[in-house]
Amino acid sequence: MQVTRATFDEVMVPNYNPAQMIPVRGEGSRVWDQEGKEYIDFAGGIAVNCLGHCHPAMVQALTEQGQKLWHLSNVYTNEPALRLAAKLTAATFADRVYFANSGAEANEAALKLARRWALDNYGEHKQQIIAFTKGFHGRTFFTVTVGGQPAYSEGFGPKPGAIEHVAYNDLAALEAMMSEQTCAIMMEPLQGEGGVISPDIEFVKGVRELCDKYNALLIFDEVQTGFGRTGSLYAYQQLGVTPDILASAKSLGGGFPIGAMLTTKEIAAHLKPGTHGSTYGGNPLACAVAEAVFDIVSSEEVLAGVKAREQRFKQRLADINSKYNVFKEVRGQGMLLGAELSEAYEGRARDFMMAAAEEGTMCLVAGLNVLRFTPSLIIPEADIDAGLDGLERAIAKLVG
Ligand SMILES: Cc1ncc(COP(=O)(O)O)c(C=O)c1O
Numbered sequence: 001m002q003v004t005r006a007t008f009d010e011v012m013v014p015n016y017n018p019a020q021m022i023p024v025r026g027e028g029s030r031v032w033d034q035e036g037k038e039y040i041d042f043a044g045g046i047a048v049n050c051l052g053h054c055h056p057a058m059v060q061a062l063t064e065q066g067q068k069l070w071h072l073s074n075v076y077t078n079e080p081a082l083r084l085a086a087k088l089t090a091a092t093f094a095d096r097v098y099f100a101n102s103g104a105e106a107n108e109a110a111l112k113l114a115r116r117w118a119l120d121n122y123g124e125h126k127q128q129i130i131a132f133t134k135g136f137h138g139r140t141f142f143t144v145t146v147g148g149q150p151a152y153s154e155g156f157g158p159k160p161g162a163i164e165h166v167a168y169n170d171l172a173a174l175e176a177m178m179s180e181q182t183c184a185i186m187m188e189p190l191q192g193e194g195g196v197i198s199p200d201i202e203f204v205k206g207v208r209e210l211c212d213k214y215n216a217l218l219i220f221d222e223v224q225t226g227f228g229r230t231g232s233l234y235a236y237q238q239l240g241v242t243p244d245i246l247a248s249a250k251s252l253g254g255g256f257p258i259g260a261m262l263t264t265k266e267i268a269a270h271l272k273p274g275t276h277g278s279t280y281g282g283n284p285l286a287c288a289v290a291e292a293v294f295d296i297v298s299s300e301e302v303l304a305g306v307k308a309r310e311q312r313f314k315q316r317l318a319d320i321n322s323k324y325n326v327f328k329e330v331r332g333q334g335m336l337l338g339a340e341l342s343e344a345y346e347g348r349a350r351d352f353m354m355a356a357a358e359e360g361t362m363c364l365v366a367g368l369n370v371l372r373f374t375p376s377l378i379i380p381e382a383d384i385d386a387g388l389d390g391l392e393r394a395i396a397k398l399v400g
Contacts, residue, residue, distance in 0.1 A: 004034075019357060026053025029379040029387075031362065040387030042363040042373045047192065047224045047336060050251035050297060052376035057292045058254055065288035073279055080287035087294050091233055093242045094262035098271065099282035103223030103249035104138025106259035107186070109276055110245045111142055113263065114184035114217045117270040122180075122215065127162040130177055131186045134168060134194030137221050137247075146186055148194070169199055171206040182216040184245075189235040192224035195370045196331055196338025204241045217244040217267065223259070227251035228297040228377050230334035231306040238333075251377075254293040258286035297377065306334045306377050309384060313337055313373065316388045324395050326352075337373045338366055345399075355398050361390030 005020050021033040029052050031039045044050070051058060065080060072078055085097040098113075100106045111129065118126035131137070135148040141160060144153045148165045162183075166173045168191060185207055191197040211218040220243035225235040229251055232238045236246065244267055249259035280286075296302060314330055317339055321327045328342040341349060349365040356363050356371075364372040375387070 019354075021357070028052040028055075029376050029383040037360070039357070039360050039362045040383050040390060042361060042375045042387050042391075044335075044374045044376055045255060046250070046364060047229060047374035048250045048253070049255045050227055050229065050335075050377045051254050051293060052378065053255070055254065055296075057296060058256075058289050061288045061292035062256070062285060065285050069284050071280070071283055071285075074277055074281060078282065078284045078287070080284045080291055081282035084287045084291045084294065087291065087298075088248075088260065088262060091294075091298055092246070092262055093236075093264070094246065095265040096263055096268035098261040098263075098268075098276070099287065100249075100259035100261065100278055101257050101280050101283075101286075102138070102259045103221075103247065104140045104143045104259075105278065105281075106223065106247035106249050106261045107137045107143045107146070107219075107221055108140050109261040109271075110219045110221075110247050110263075111146060111184070111186065112276055113245060113261070113267065113271050114219060116275065117217065117267055118183040120270050125181055126183050126215075128179075128182045129163045129184050129186060130174065130182060131163065131165055132168040132188075132191070133165050134191055134197070135165075135186070135188055135221075136191070136193035137186060137188075138223075168194075168197060169203045171203050171210075174207065175210055178210055178214050178216070180214055182211075182214050184217040184219050185211055186219040186221060188221045188223075188225065189239055189241075190225050190230060190333060190336065192336060192372075193366055195340070195367045196336065196372055198331065198333065199239075201239060204239050208241045211244075219243060219245045219247070221247050223247055223249040224374075225333075225336060227293070228303055228306060228334070229336050229374070231303055231310065233298055233303070235333070251297070252293065253286055253290050256286050256289040258283070258290050302377060309375075309377075309379060309381075310334050310337065312381060312384055313388070316385070320388065320392050320395060323392075324399050326395055326399060332373075335373070335375055335377050335379070339371045339373075341369050341371070352394065352398060355394035356391045359390035359393045359397075361387045361394065363387075363391065 131146045133148040137143040145159045226248040246262040317330045327339045329340045347368045366372040
């Protein structure tokens with residue numbers, strides 16, 4: 001059966017507006033479309049393909065597990081899930097893991113756990129969840145309401161309540177909002193979708209102190225920053241601030257859908273049998289792949305390589321900017337980088353992204369003004385250079 005981009009408009013719900021070309025094959029940081037055109041992939045499936053496309057270790061884990069056991073449900077546990085949870089707890093602050101299928105589901109579990117923990121320990125008055133403007137936590141109704149972009153949560157009827165927002169990096173505003181009624185603060189330790197915005201370290205430390213002062217839980221949404229993306233297994237490890245609950249997804253499965261919520265033994269105890277769940281959570285195929293990803297990404301060599309690639313990327317973006325003066329700022333950490341367009345090109349990030357794709361470089365946007373790059377953590381230097389050559393050609397064409 002021959003399918004084309006036109007088929008999308010005929011058979012798919014129109015909530016996405018995908019590019020005209022249809023990718024059919026990927027290897028490492030390169031992708032080919034139906035016409036055989038080659039692309040350098042700086043999008044990485046939106047910060048997911050942390051080892052590129054079809055990494056041999058992942059293919060091996062998937063095919064081996066695929067010949068053993070595909071699915072059980074949580075009526076039974078399984079070896080890949082137990083091994084992965086053991087590795088995640090050994091490598092982080094957490095003692096307990098809950099597996100889900102996506103970032104939104106990992107956050108949903110985190111929020112429900114926080115509410116239940118507060119109810120059990122303090123009573124019904126402690127429900128307030130505070131999150132940050134421009135934050136993004138997923139598209140379930142609870143997580144999208146906690147997210148700081150109202151346009152995404154409006155038009156769906158009554159929203160979950162007791163959720164408030166405050167500006168990122170504004171500790172005084174946060175403190176003014178907090179009280180003994182605060183149940184949890186949810187934040188990304190670097191806002192991805194919101195524009196690749198890093199927090200001030202003092203702000204993050206202050207958030208932790210306020211959580212301790214008001215007996216509230218600190219939830220880090222590391223769906224985008226986690227699993228090596230910023231140069232440590234999780235971003236909290238570089239910030240030196242430990243959350244009470246952490247949500248992981250995206251790079252965790254390297255392209256296979258999986259999410260995880262990590263927390264302490266004491267907090268986890270509040271999700272008693274029957275309080276929460278998911279048919280596929282902890283699926284053996286997903287966990288086997290994630291374990292293979294973990295074994296590679298958690299190595300010192302790979303994490304150090306992320307930092308080296310960050311330097312190369314940023315230097316080259318600065319060189320491009322010195323020629324064309326298109327960026328106001330290049331920022332971000334590790335392989336989660338953003339280039340904010342200068343005023344002359346305000347609102348045109350999508351045009352730059354499309355022009356780059358024409359030149360064979362796949363990248364992303366974060367809002368209207370920021371070009372975002374989230375390639376494989378092990379992208380070869382030659383591919384960084386080739387992809388940025390494509391971006392430079394696109395910029396040269398666009399700005400004349
Ligand atoms: C920080 C953050 N949280 C949550 C999500 C939602 O993850 P998913 O789309 O897997 O539900 C995203 C996705 O972009 C994200 O960047």
